[in-house]
Amino acid sequence: MLEARDLECTRGERVLFSALALRVEPGTLLRVAGPNGTGKTSLLRMLCGLLQPTQGEVRWREKPIRLLKEEYWAALAYVGHLNGVKDDLTAAENLRASAGIAGLDADEGTVRGALDAVGLAGFEDSLARFLSQGQKRRIALARLHLSGAVPLWILDEPFTALDARGVAELSALVARQLAGGGIVVLTTHQEVPVAAVRAATVELGREREPRS
């Protein structure tokens, strides 16, 4: 169970949001919505423990993630704006490297299976440099197939650059994760095409106007 208490985010001199509280139970999809520049990405990064809140704390299973550290991160998969894909590695090498960094061990079969699942069969050994935008995004998303047992997924605009079939496949994947009792937090400017039993939305930047 993921919980945030009294979160405040300050970037530069602007307070993006404050006194934000949320509580996400297993099996729930949380959508973070709001116009450009209102702090969605910042919130997700806080939930990941990449950004320290200026106030408040994030808790995972009743313990502050600030203390849990690696224990929390072992339960987390994060796909950010940036793909974390190296142009000079092939798709398979990229995925294997990601697994190594995350501390998962992925054998050849798992890696190929994951790439297959995101529709990159046949491109395993192409350098990422020679893949299209959407194909690179798929490499990043393939990480979700590796970390099968990870309960918490945080996805920042995961549908970007995907074609219609890609969107559908990812939606199905998210639905499966939810059905399995996982938690998914995501942002998207499109309508969320996920059939979730339990869903919630956090709306950022309601009243705020940019200040110079």
Place this chain on the structure above:
Amino acid sequence: MLEARDLECTRGERVLFSALALRVEPGTLLRVAGPNGTGKTSLLRMLCGLLQPTQGEVRWREKPIRLLKEEYWAALAYVGHLNGVKDDLTAAENLRASAGIAGLDADEGTVRGALDAVGLAGFEDSLARFLSQGQKRRIALARLHLSGAVPLWILDEPFTALDARGVAELSALVARQLAGGGIVVLTTHQEVPVAAVRAATVELGREREPRS
């Protein structure tokens, strides 16, 4: 009037498409559709003259662009996958630099006006490094406001990272361009939310399956 004859595109060893012909009259919106990795971006870059077709040619007002060169490019505005935005320049500086490169001269008022028009009022003097994804995209799109009299726009997934209002504003802009007798070629995986009188679609990668 933009025209392509018998275009063929080969990337690596794969033929992405061949014998592609198209003809876009003034006031027409051309959407290039197709799944990830089928060559949409490649086609747009060919239309820009950035990529040489392995076969066929692109013609602008009945002359091959290969010969027209700067004359053609003076009539073209292209917004690619990549924003062409420098993290270390402010929004205004970025836009001014783009104008300089494109050979337009933009005075202070024009630049501020363009940024205002894409909803970046108040962020003119923020370094792009400190802007959100959507805000960076808006800087790239602000170029379209500068090049008022340019008849041909080529936009590669222009709606990416924009929020709902951003999408609406861009759609209105595209509609205005079309109404003024301009041509717009774009790709998008979402439904095109533009009310165009004359629209056409090129569908790529219909039958193609990725080959290894």
Place this chain on the structure above:
Amino acid sequence: MVWGGWSEFWAMGGYGAFVWGAYGVTVAVLAVEVWLVRRRRRLARDEAARIRRRGA
């Protein structure tokens, strides 16, 4: 008293250039630091006061 007169004092037994060079630069550096830090405080205070006036 260890000195026979001012000129002897300034001469520092022939080491005047070194002794006064060291002292002089020290005094200069410290003076500059004091000036800078006071200027910084003044600017900060003015700025804060301006914000306060605007905000109030």
Place this chain on the structure above:
Amino acid sequence: MIGTVAAVVRRDLLLAFRQRADVANTLLFFVVVVTMVPLGVGAEPNLLRAIAPGVVWVAALLAAILSLNRLFAADFADGTLEQMLISAEPLPLIVLGKTAAHWLVTGLPVTAMSVVLGVMFDLGAEATATLAAALALGTPVLSLVGAVGAALTLGLRGGGVLVSLLVLPLYVPVLILGAGSVEAVAAGLGAAPYLLLLGALALFALVLTPWAVSAALRISVE
């Protein structure tokens, strides 16, 4: 047309100034080389005087080579280069602007610094002036020729090395002429022929390389 060049130069200088790295890096590079050489080699004035011109020229070469991959890489990675290729202005002009900016942040500081170094190493007025003049004529060649290498290897995997391999042989004449000029002065001969040749090289490079760079860029960005 001049406006375009100016706009590009202004933009690149602004970027260099923002990142500050570029300008100061070159200067710092010299300070480092110069303070490290006595630290490592021992601080004998005669020895240092003997190696000073060599050190300055080697450092100039290194500064040029090491900064070459920065010349187009950033613009390539973030899409600005594409915009340059489809500019309504002639590409060679834009290239000239970028090269000029590169020279302003590498060659010019080197040249200016060489005067200070000449004094520090006690080279004597005439040798110092010759060193500075040779650098003023030679460093533009380094930037212009280097740009061809940078453009050819843009986005290639082995980029960094390739550039050095392509460019180094072309740099050797500049190095020989440049070092030769200072030695000629030290030997009591006139440096004029060396400087004239360097000037000729600079003019050749100024005229020919922008076209080569433009062609190379169009190929590399495909």
Place this chain on the structure above:
Amino acid sequence: MIGTVAAVVRRDLLLAFRQRADVANTLLFFVVVVTMVPLGVGAEPNLLRAIAPGVVWVAALLAAILSLNRLFAADFADGTLEQMLISAEPLPLIVLGKTAAHWLVTGLPVTAMSVVLGVMFDLGAEATATLAAALALGTPVLSLVGAVGAALTLGLRGGGVLVSLLVLPLYVPVLILGAGSVEAVAAGLGAAPYLLLLGALALFALVLTPWAVSAALRISVE
């Protein structure tokens, strides 16, 4: 745990190998510096022998500094670094892996090259061996300490220069000990105390810097 380090090292080496630039660039840098020095100084063997260790060490330092910005910058720009920060494995281990890879592509070639250089400059077997040993112990310190600087200045505007400013003072002891060891041997004394101290520095750095780097990375990526 070891698996993580290995995975990171493997990945970085693979990347370095793909880009090839990294390894070969360092070597090329050496060859350039070293072949240029006789050009500038004149090829008197005794003189060259005297300055050779200093030159090699200065070049090693420069190579280390110049490659530092590549250490984390690419991973930062493309989002991989974020993934490392939220890895289930301890960050210092991952950092260690990256630093090890950095050493393998900069320090190791330098060390290997030094043997060739020692022969070229006719240093004699013992001095050459000492030079190589000193480099083998000293270059890891350069990589480890440099990583702190690189992590602290990640994504900053003045990055390049700042790194040099932060890291150089910390490099000076390594330079002095390293050059001193060879001189001691050339003077007919034992190099042992120098090498012992270098080894101690290396161990200290090995233990302490990964934590500092981890802290710095978390701060810089915020």
Place this chain on the structure above:
Amino acid sequence: MIPWCAAAAIALCAAGLYVGFFVAPTDATQGESYRIIFIHVPAAWMSMFLYLVLAFWAGVGLALNTRLSAMMASAIAPTGAVMTFVALWSGALWGRPTWGTYWVWDARLTSELILLFLYFGFMALQAAIDDPRRADKAGAVLALVGVVNVPIIYFSVKWWNTLHQGASVSLTKAPTMAATMLAGMILMALAFWMYAVAVTLVRVRAIILERERRSDWIKELAPGA
């Protein structure tokens, strides 16, 4: 507190200089040039001491996330750099008449120079970072890494046989220095200390005003500050 420290600094400085120039006798070997001791040693002591204080506050700030301690650290740095510079400068000017050279690369001198660069690095790093919170933390990491240098400076004369002399004043043995000379030196050291406290406090107030100008409590503080 600031006026008191400033007044104390001025008074102690006057007393120290009086003792140093008019009471303390000429040194047997160095003649009058030794009078540089009255700024060299206090400045050298303060340069090391201030670095330790800086690192302490930086560490506290990093561990407890208290902003004030980080600001203390930033406020100390320039004064520390000034002290280091004075120690180097006066030492060099002292070295010429006594040793016969302004500079040698011995352990004490080199490590003191490194200290100056560490101060510069700390300030440059903080200046380069726009976000004050990140600047504080990054500076703290650097400061803590640099702490190893201080014992090296201090013990260098013991560990190596350097050109620089050993300690004249230490806790474990009687000072090897005439009493009036020592008195002058101690007075000047106290004066430098008071100076450092005064300047640092003024600077930290300025920093607080700069950083917290937007928060409410500062608005009450501003007019009277």
Place this chain on the structure above:
Amino acid sequence: MKPRHKRAALIGAGLLLLAGAVTLVLTAFQQNLVFFFTPSQVAANEAPAGKAFRIGGMVESGSLERAGDGLTVHFRVTDTARSVQVKYTGILPDLFKEGKGVVAQGRLGPDGVFQATEVLAKHDENYMPPEAAHALEQGAKAQKTMQGR
């Protein structure tokens, strides 16, 4: 392994390595790592042959001779046990005196004379007025050696 155990293991390994580092440092300080060599070391052939190095000690009382050109001097450097003959041409520092500390850079000639290229005076940590110095002079000076360590 749980993350907490991993952290503990890492810290343990770190402490081990640190202990190793300290051992190395201590071993290094047992050997000689020097800014200058003493005459005894020179006599024991510990100083570099045919290379420039620094020699440190006291100027032996009564050993100083000035040559006719007024610039060249000969003196002996001693650490009370052994001494080395030094020849130097150039300006001496003011503090250069018989019975005082000195550090000279140069190389040892085949005749056993140290040809100095640079002579620096080394001051000890004693500061006292001339009268006191005079009083101490007799007894203390004989034993006083260079501040070697």
